[in-house]
Every structure is written in C-alpha cells, then in structure tokens.
Amino acid sequence: GQNIDQPTEMTATEGAIVQINCTYQTSGFNGLFWYQQHAGEAPTFLSYNVLDGLEEKGRFSSFLSRSKGYSYLLLKELQMKDSASYLCAVMGAGANNLFFGTGTRLTVIP
C-alpha cells in the first residue's frame, strides 16, 4: 500500500527557518516531490529528489533518505507569502502518477 505522513499544521516566524518532514511507505519509488499550494490555487512544483541527499534551490532545500523513507523541505528566510500548504508526493514504480500526502499548512507570522 501507499502511505505518506506529514504534519498537518506548522507555524513559524517571518525571517526564520522551518523544516517540514515527510515519511513515506510506497510500493516502488521513482522520486519524491514537494509542491506548494496556496488556498484555492493549483499546486506548484518546488523540488524533486530521486537520489539521497540535499537539493538546494534558493530559499528552498529538500532532503531525501530512501533507506529511511524520509524527506524534508527546508524553507529559509521565511516570508509572509510562504504561508501555504506544502504537499509531499511520491512517484511510484510505474512513474505514471503521484501519490500525495495530505499536506502541511504553514502559517508565517510577523
């Protein structure tokens, strides 16, 4: 079966750093994705990890450990506009679809 766990909600202060964790158990693995979704809008791509390690892209970084079934998204220098849901998604063996977690709603406070 497929299972993805991530915290439901997080709150962080503007200018700070926040780490959003994701653990997964899936049948087959072809990569892990992080998407950002503002309320009422479509998900937008943030990062893709298929090998172990850290991928950095500006203020956003994503880490993957395949042996532990674990990933995190790191957001630095938080801005108010970063308030959104962050979705962890795994691409399974068939590489034909993404299996999403329920998302972590991040609220950035002044």
Add this chain to the structure above:
Amino acid sequence: DTGVSQDPRHKITKRGQNVTFRCDPISEHNRLYWYRQTLGQGPEFLTYFQNEAQLEKSRLLSDRFSAERPKGSFSTLEIQRTEQGDSAMYLCASSDDIDYEQYFGPGTRLTVT
C-alpha cells in the same frame, strides 16, 4: 505557452446531472493526468494518458467517470449522474517524457447540490 488550462473554473450542478470538464495541457507535453482534491486533503490520482492512450485508472474512477484524450492534445473528464460526494476540485496536470515534473492547471471546482 501559458501553461495548463482548465475549463470551466467553477461548476455548480444538481445531483443526477452530467458534467464535463476540459483540460488543455502544455503543448509539448505528451503525458496528462487527472486528480481530484477535497478540502484539507492532497490531490488523489484519477487517471493518466500517454498521448491518446489511457494507460492507468485509479479505483477511485467509478463507472460514472470517463476520460478521453482523442487526439493526444486536450482531454475531457465526464461525470455522469453526479452525486454530492463528487463535489471537489478536479485538477489536470501534464508532463513530458524527459523529467517527471507535473505542471498543474488551476482546476475546476465542482459543487453538486
């Protein structure tokens, strides 16, 4: 290219009616996906096309749901005899064969009354 587009953006229908949604993917993308998202949940996979071939369907896609991509370009998703439980955001996404990043459209929000 302006990205993935979906039409309509909002649809209100009465229970028992049929509805059809359209998705226009990014023009050079040959892979097209449909997802459904309810409030507070992540998107759930419904079906996948590679060009005009529908290669995968989720168990969520009951026999009231049908999707087509007749010429390998735009796609339609039809729901027959809608039920209140069908109320959700229906998202379309597309990708190419080189990388797996899926680009999402703005979605069609369906409300069944």
